[in-house]
Amino acid sequence: MLSAAEAAMDMAAEDDAERQRNRAQLYAPPKEARRRMSGGALRRDAAGLSAGDARALMAQMAAEDARFGGPRG
Structure with missing residues (x-):
C-alpha cells in the first residue's frame, strides 16, 4: 500500500x-x-529496551543462573 x-x-x-x-x-x-x-x-536500542531495562534483565538472568548452579562449560 x-x-x-x-x-x-x-x-x-x-x-x-x-x-x-x-x-x-x-x-x-x-x-x-x-x-x-x-x-x-529514554533512548532505546533496536530491541526496544532501554539501558536500565537491559541491566535489570541481565541481573535477573544472573540470579537464575546462580539459583540453578551457574553456567556449565
Missing part, C-alpha cells in the same frame, strides 16, 4: 526535491509517536 502511495506521489512531484520531501513525509513516524519521543523518552 505504501508503494502505491509513493508511486502516486512520485508521479505528481515536479522535481527530485519534492519527491524527497514526499518520501520523508510518507515514511515519518506518526505525530503522536514523535511527541512521546521528544518528551524526554
